[in-house]
Amino acid sequence: MGLAASTGLRELADTHLHLPGHFGANAGLKVTALVAGMVAGADSIDDMALLRHGGMKKLFTGAYAPSTLGSFLRTFTFGHVRQLDATAWRWLVKLAGTAPIVAGIDDYALVDIDDTIKEVHGYQKQGSGYGYSGVRGLNALIGIVSTPAAAPIIIGSRLRRGATGSPRGAKRFIADILTTVRRLRTTTATGPVLLRADSAFYGHAVISTAHHAGARVSITARMDPAVKHAIGVIADDAWETINYTNAILDETTGKWVSVAEVAEVPFTAFSSRKKAERIQGRLVVRRIPELNPKEAVGQPTLFDTHRFHAFFTTSTLDTITADKTHRQHAIIEQVNADLKDSALAHLPSGIFTANAAWLVLATIAFNLSRAIGTMTGTELRKARTGTIRRKLIHLPARISTSARRITLHLPTGWPWETSWTALFAEACGPPRTTTI
Secondary structure, eight states, X not given: OHHHHHTTHXXXXXXXXXXXXXXXXXXXXXXHHHHHHHHTTOOSSGGGGGGGSTTHHHHOSOOOOHHHHHHHHHTOOHHHHHHHXXXXXXXXXXXXXXXXXXXXXXXXXXXXXXXXXXXXXXXXXXXXXXXXXXXXXXXXXXXXXXXXTEEEXXXXXXXXXXXXXXXTTHHHHHHHHHHHHHHHSOTTOOSOEEEEEOGXXXXXXXXXXXXXXXXXXXXXXXXXXXXXXXXXXXXXXXXXXXXXXXXXXOTTTOOEEOSOEEEEEEEEETTTSOGGGOEEEEEEEEEEEOSSOOOOOSSOOHHHHEEEEEEEEOOOOOHHHHHHHHHGGGHXXXXXXXXXXXXXXXXXXSSHHHHHHHHHHHHHHHHHHHXXXXXXXXXXXXXXXXXXXXXXXXXXXXXEEETTEEEEEOOTTOTTHHHXXXXXXXXXXXXXXXXX
């Protein structure tokens, strides 16, 4: 929380978050308290009581009661959630200036979007419904950015009704997160930005928004007639084997012996629209043998012997690299799982906007944990939130008081002492000196 304070989380919340009434007072301190509880492992409003147990009140101020924090969350409206979004991205930009959480973003940025259903129980949860997963829940749209040198951080989130389709509101969401990426980069950055998504987001609104924002796309294409026709014209000798499950490298030829192959073909997306709205790119296709072929009726067809996975891209990567890069889109699933294993284990309120604010606060806690792991060195740079919490945050200390000074006696022989000491020096040590 010293790192959060030094990067201005409380001040930004006080400046940009304007909640009415008694429960909306001291917004910055309450936002900080909620984030502190989430970082420490709280996944519900009642769990915020851990901020007041033991000797915590001797060490920290602003340890609000869980009921106060719950009333604060229930004060939010949709506009206040957007104000909290504005606070989150401004704080993230300041955090990135302190911790190397986006190292290499000027050279290459990978942006991923996906939605996930957070299961809820009971009919009193506002907005809950049955979505594509078949379970009652609320739909969370998440956007992340990563680089070849840095683990993913969350750059945007939206909570939506449970029965909401995946692409609903994605146009505005993509515009917002790509703007955040631009703010995280320096003004002289020239490296590409690649937006990856699954077939649920394959549509003109999503791709055109990314295209006009200067980003390239790599989005799984649905098997519509145009895509099937493009696959059908690929020549038999155009397929290249790739490193796939159970692949073996032939040391003599340097090629992979694999059941998976890739090829590409030029493709114009949305050719049925006006000429100005069409987007030129290419279709990269991966094919693998169909393990359970259907009973052939009459003459068998191409799609009976292979399964095809195609994605539309405007990147300049070669075919094999483009396919490998696109498959790494699964990294966002790890972020979703991490959130659900920590602060997003529950959506604790019956009020939709309170849960929407809880989601934004959960993303702040995730990014703060990621910064903590990054600042300790390379070993915890890509660690999950639970690992960072176990090794660096859940640290028992004996409190002693002498001459009005509080001393924390940390455990001896602790294996993470070096990492924790480096983190403490970075987050709570004296300010760095500037060389002129």
